[in-house]
Amino acid sequence: MSTLTQIVVYALALLIFAWVAFRAARMSRGQGYRFGRDVIVRCRDGHLFMTTWIPMVSFKAIRFGLVRVQYCPVGDHVAPVHLMRDEDLTPAERLAASRFHDNGVP
Numbered sequence: 788m789s790t791l792t793q794i795v796v797y798a799l800a801l802l803i804f805a806w807v808a809f810r811a812a813r814m815s816r817g818q819g820y821r822f823g824r825d826v827i828v829r830c831r832d833g834h835l836f837m838t839t840w841i842p843m844v845s846f847k848a849i850r851f852g853l854v855r856v857q858y859c860p861v862g863d864h865v866a867p868v869h870l871m872r873d874e875d876l877t878p879a880e881r882l883a884a885s886r887f888h889d890n891g892v893p
């Protein structure tokens with residue numbers, strides 16, 4: 788493959804990746820999910836805590852859409868966690884979650 792062909796292939800791959808990430812984020816937001824810093828997640832054991840969740844970007848977790856495997860600071864374990872919608876949480880649950888933050892790395 789020539790250098791030009793390689794550049795075109797990489798640019799196309801990047802473009803497709805960006806488009807998929809954009810679509811996934813928009814679709815999830817349409818369902819009431821919020822992304823970014825300090826979003827509330829619930830682990831498999833029911834622990835609520837705050838984490839940073841940026842669609843398609845992750846350095847500390849294995850991801851499967853709205854579920855990912857990461858460290859839970861409440862139970863001190865690694866577990867599948869899933870993103871919570873604000874409207875599905877009671878004020879007490881939000882308060883409980885705000886007491887636990889992970890390290891802020893996506």
Ligand SMILES: [Zn+2]
Pocket residue numbers: 830831832833834859860861862863864866
């Ligand atoms: Zn937990």
